[in-house]
Amino acid sequence: MSISALSMVAPNALDDFCDLQSVPVHRHFGRNEIVDRFRRSVPFDYIIISGLDVDGYRFGKGHSIDTDLPPAFMESYAADALSQSDPFVIAAKTSFTRTEEKDVYAVSPPPARLVYLADLFGVHNRTLFPIKRSGVVYGAVCFTRNDPFDADELAFLEVIAEPIHTVVTRPLMERFAAQELRLSKGEIACLAHASVGLTSEEIASVTEYQVDTVNTYIKAAVKKLGATNRSQAVAEAIRRRLID
Template sequence: MVNYEQVRREHSADNWNGDRELTSAASSADLFPKVVELQRRLGAQGFVIASTTSAMNAVMPLKIIIGNSSYTRDKVQQGLIKSVGPILASHVRKSPCPVYWHEDSNEAHQLDVPRPAQLISMPNASMHGVAFPVHLGGRKTGIAVFFAPSITISREMLMDIHKKTFILLKTLLKIELSSKVDVISINNRETECLQFAGNGMTSDDIAEQLGLSVHTVNAHLSSATSKLDSVNRIQAIAKAIRLGLIS
């Protein structure tokens, strides 16, 4: 059985070399290992870091910034955004209090999360989860969501993780805003290669279509991926679509 108190001591804030290790990150890829570290501390199986905005009385859908790839591809994109997402987006707009919920099933596994976290109703949830809302100022809010069959943590660990998620989201938002400036520098050839890649074409196919070498195509895609502050080609394509660079 996992000794959660020992895990908490090993991964406490004292061992993160202060907040500078988080605030000095240059890209989301720099912060990804830190979120994985929080995931391991919680004994979770997946995570999503997302942001949202509120306009008047309307609540905008959650926008995933980074996530654990094995979950983001299927369960999170379909489950979080369609069912869990609206409830979490509504909660984070109203309160910074951590929340948790149980899977809508008869399984015995439950989450043991201390106050100030609140148990909320999550109809049709396909997995247990705990979420840490963050108010970033203005209308911008964010949330860190972790999924697991069971979680048992102390109140001190809960507060420590909430503190870190605030720093993570604040840094990610800064990176996201700064990266939009770099989008302007993406040239036409890089945009073309991204569009073709987004259409499902391989580098060989794109090279043949544009009359370029495969090496040159890969160089354009790599450059575009870097400018979009993405960890891989798939993430770059998704971000380019969100920003309206490609369709």
């Protein structure tokens, strides 16, 4: 497994990539100012941000991971295919709530190789928070620390998990989400105008599309975004950062 030093929060990080498939899957960002601000509130050793709200890239697929874990740990973990036998990962993939390593290990002990790597690189007490939308887990943020997190710290980490995920994955979503969802420029433009309250007739006047074309674009966007109506599609487009 190749570990890239690409940091999603670095300026112009994605300039050299033409689509989501060309972006390295496993990205090591090292020390990061934004993450360190949260780390000062609740100290943690490492963080793993995984999954995107895009089909094929959701949590559990292993197709989008940003972390400051030691690259050697990640490479060894992948080389030994430990994700297939790691009880913590297996449990987290089917959970809709917080997953704590100690609770999982109490029921399903980890393989000896994983214990060795965790001790060697200081990766302990993994605690994962799922990131959800409409009952679907699409992402996750996992924190590690040598000492277990207490109840107050867990409550704080649960609050900051989604904002951290959003900050780190925003560049990918802003650059490639529309492309992955196959939304056309016309569909995005109509949603953007609808988001400020314009009717189909008003959107047609601004864009110089026919009213029927505007309605067709919006109906197509509603379907692609998995929404049920125009308002829901606009909200979903804003949430996915397809429009401002």
